[in-house]
Amino acid sequence: MAMEGIFGEAVDRIGGEPISARMARKAPLRHLDPTLLMVTLLLTGFGAVMILSATQHKQEAAGLDPTVFLDRQLAYSVAATVVLFAVCFFDYRHFRAFAPVFYVVVLLALVAVATPLGQEVQGSQRWIDFGFFQMQPSEMAKVVVIVALAAYFSVLKGQLRARDVAAAVGIVALPCLLIYVQPDLGTMMVFVALLGVMLLVGGAKIRHLLVLAVLGAGLVGFIVQAGLLEDYQVRRITAFLDPSPDVQSEGYNLAQSEIAIGSGGIGGKGLEADNTQTSLDFIPEQHTDFIFTAVGEQLGFVGSATLLALFAFLLWRALRIAAMSRDLFGTLIAAGIAGYWGFQLFINMGMTMGIMPITGIPLPFISYGGSSLITNYMAVGLLLNVHMRRFL
C-alpha cells in the first residue's frame, strides 16, 4: 500500500525500507510465539495422557469404554484450538471497546446458571447443559474479567485513584457474588487473586492495596464468624492442616492424595502399573481436581518436576509478553493471565500436596474439563494476540 508524501508524490519507503517490506516484517503472523504454542500443546498432551491413566482402570472395572474421558478431552482441545485462533484473529485492541459487552454477557450467563437453566451436580449449580457440552460460565468469566479490568485500567494509564480501585472491586464483586451462590469458593478465590494481580500491575497505590488486603481479611473473618459458610466448606478448607487416612474424616482425600504422590518416588510407578493408588481408585475426583496425584504417582518426581518446568516456561512466556506488549492494555491482559495460571496451579498442586486448602480449582491444561480447557486456550489466544501485534 502506498502512502501520500508531504509533497504529494507516492511514498513507498520509510527510512530507506520499502513499505511493503516493512508491512511484511510487522505482519502479525510473523510474530506468533511458536514456543508458547508448543508448550500449550505439550501441556495438553501431558494432561490427556494423565486423564487416560487416571480413568481407564475405573472405566474398565465398570465395564465402560476406557478411553471415553480421553476422547472427550481431545475433542475439547480441538474446539479449544478453534477458539484460540478465533481469539488471535482479531486485533486485541478491539476487545477494549467490546469488554463491557463481554462482561455483561458473562454476567447474564452466570445469572442463567442460577435459574432452572443451570444444572446441579453434587450440590453445586455451576453448569449450563447444552446436551453435547456442559458449559461452566464461571471459567470463561475469568478471562472476561481479566479483559474488563485491563480495559478499565489501561484507560487510567496507571494512575489509580481510590474510587478507581473501588470500581475495580465492583467489577470483580458482581461475578463473585453470582459464583458464591452456586457455590464455588475455589473459583471465587481465583477472582480475588485476579483482582490483586491486576491492581498490582495496573498501578494501584501500595496503601490502597494494603487497605484492600485488610478489608478483605476482615470480610473473610466476618464470613466465617457469621456462619455464611456451610460446615463442610469450613472443614474442607481446614482439612489440609490435619490429613488423616480415616475414611470418615475430611482429611481422607488429602491423605490419599499425599500417599499417591509420595509413594511415586523419584521415577514413578509407570503409567500402566497395577495396584497403585490411582488404579485402585483411592483418590476421588482424580481426573479433574486431583489429576496431579496421577502425575506424582505414575511419573514420580521426574515427571512432576517436568510438569512444573513446563508451567514455569508457560508463565515466563506470559510475563515476557506482558513486558513486550506495545500498550498497557496488552501488558495487563498478559499479566492477568500469568496471575490466573500461576494462582490456579499453585493452589491446585499445593492442595494435592497438603500445603494449600482443598478447593475445587482445576489444574490448567491438565485437568479434565472442556470449559477449563477452552478458557485456557482463550487465554493463550490472547497472549499470542498481544505478542504478534506488538509492532502494529
Add this chain to the structure above:
Amino acid sequence: MTGGGPALSGERSTGADRTVLRLAVMAVLLVAAFVALFSRLWYLQVLAVGDYRDLAKDNRIRLVYSEPTRGRILDRDGDVLVENRESLSITIDRQRVEPGTLRERRVLYSIARLLVREDAPRYKKALIAKVKEMRENLNDATVSPYKPVAVVNDVRESLLTHIHENPEDFPGVAAERLPIRTYPHGKLAAHVLGYVGEINEDELESEEFQGARPPYEPGDLIGKAGVERTYDRWLRGRPQIKRVVVNSAGEVVDEAIRQEEEPGRDLILSIDVEAQKVAEKALESGIMAARGAAYQAPDGAVVVMDPETGGIVAMASYPTYSPSMLADGLTEREVEKLRGDPATGDDDAEPNRAIQAQVPPGSTFKIVTAGAAMSTGIATPSTYLPCPGAISYGASGIETVFENWTSVDFGSIGFPESLEISCDTFYYELGWRMEDLWGAANGDGSERFQDYMRQAGFGRPTGIDLPHEAAGRVPDAEWCEEFAKDGLGCFDGWLPGFTVNMAIGQGDLTTNPLQMAVAFASIAADAAEVWEPHVGWKIGRPDPETGEEEILREIEPRAVRKLPLDPTEIAVIRQGLEDVITGANGTAAGAFAGFPLDQYPVAGKTGTAQIGSVDSGLNYAWFVSYAPADDPQYVVSVYLAKAGHGGESAAPVAREVFEGLFGIDDETDVSLGQDASG
C-alpha cells in the same frame, strides 16, 4: 527489534518503567510459589518416599486369616475328650446394635419371637427369659467389641432364611457357622482340659504367647486353662493366610495364598477316662460322706499318678464345672455358679485344687521328715526313739510342750511303727535334732532339713504341664524375715519350734495333692526319682484316610532329681506305709478293712492338718498312697478340706479309687473310716 520498540517511547516511558517494576514484583511472587511447590514435591517424593510407600501398602493390602480347626484332645486309649462341632449361631454386631438401646431391645425380641413357639405354655415368660439370655451373651465383656457376638447357638436353618428375608427387622444380625468345643464326656476332667476363649491384651503381651509361629493376633481363640492352654501351640493349628489387594471400596482385586491352612494337632493325654471317672466319683462320694458326718467339706482333690513315669492317670478337683459352659462365653448366671454355692456348701469351682491348693500336708509329710533324718545321718533305718504322749524342748522354765495326738506312751519304736501309728513325738524329736544341728535358731543355719524338702519337690512347682500351678511353701529363716517385713508374723525370727512343728507337716508348710503324689512316687520306686509329672503324653493327628491316630511326637517322662536315700532307708519307710494299712494300730487299717490286700497290697499315709484344734472338724484330711505295694502302679493322693481326719475321710476315697483302678467288685460307696491321729 529496531529503535528499542514503541513501548518504551514518548510519554509512556515512566509509566512503563513502573509497570516493568510491578511485573517484576509479580514474577518474584510466582517464583516463590514455584519454590514452595518444588520443595514440597522434593519432600514427598524424595525424602519421605519410604513412609508413603508403606502407607500406600497399608491402604491396599489386607491379610486374611482363616480359622483352622483346633486339634482334639484324647485320653491315653484314644477316647475323645474334646472335639469340635459346628454350630449355626446368630450373631449381633455391637457396633450397630448398641447394648441398652431401644434398637437392641427390638432386635432381641424379634429374634426371641423366632425361637419361642407361640403355642408354648407361658409364652410371654419364655420370651422374656430368652431375651435375657441373649442379652447376657451380648454383654459378654470377654468378647472383642469389634467382632459380632454369638447370642444364640444351634439354631434351625429355616431361621436364617427368615432373617435374610426381613433384613429391616434384624439390623446388625447375621448368622455364622462357628466351631464349638464339645465334650463327649461332659464335665469329666474339666480342670485338666481347661477351656478356650479369645486372647486378651495381657495374654498377647505375656511371654507365654510371644514368639509363636504364626504370631498370636487379637481375636485369636486360645486355651485359657488346662492343657488347652499349655498345649495351645499344638492344638491351634496354622491358619491359611491370604494376601489380598483391595481397592478404595474394599473390593478384592487380587489375592494370593501366603500360607496353607494346617489343622491343629491332636493331644493325647496320659489320663485314662475310666480312672478319671473313678477318681471323680470317689471324690464326690467322699465329700458327700464327709458332709453326712457334719463336716463342711467344701472342696477336695484326687491325683492318680504312674510312679514310673510321672504320667497323670487321673486328676480330679471338687467342685467342678462343665467346660461347655465356658465354650461359648459366660453368662452372669454361669459366673455365679462358678463362684460356689452356699446352699450345698460347695466352694468356688474354678481352681484346680490338685495343683492349686496350698495347705499343710499333716502327717503324710512324715515320710519326708524320715527321709531327711536318714539322709542327713541323724537317724538310721534301725533307729529307735521313744513315743511318749508329749515331749518338751527348750531351757527349763521356758520350755515348750509338744503333744502327740494321743496321751498313750508307745515306748521305744522304730521308723515303721512311727509311721503306722503316726507318732508325732517321734518326729518332733527328729525335727528337734535337725534344728539343733542345722536350724537357723539353734544350729548352724545350713537348713539341711529344708534342702531335703526342696529336693523332694516341696516349695517349688512340680513342673506339670498345666497352668497356674502353686509352688507351696517351705518355711525357712529367709521366708521368716520376709514374712515379718510384710507384717504377717514371724516377728521373733526363726524359732526352734517351727522346725519341730514342720517335722509333722504342720505350721506354715504348705503343699498340694500333686506335690504329695510326686513325693510318694519317689518312695514307691527303688530309684527314688522325683518325677516331673505330666498329663500330656503324645502329639498326633488322625490319618486322613484311615482315621487312625498317627503319633508325631511323644513326651518323654522326665525325672528331675533323685532323693539321697539308699534302698534300706527307703525300705523302712515303705514298711511303715504298708503297716498303716495292715498294722493292728494302722491309722488307715479301718478304712481298708475288707479290701483284698493280699491281692492288691496298699501302702499309704494318713494326714490331718490342723487349722483349729484337732477335734474342731476344720482339718485338712489327707491320704497319700500307692499300690500294689510290692510293685506300685498307681500313686493315689487324696485331699479333702475341712473334713476331719485323714484316715476317716480321705483314706476311704483312696480305697474307692483303688477298687475302681483294679476292678475290684465292691458295691459299697465311700463310707467314713476310723482315725483319730494327728
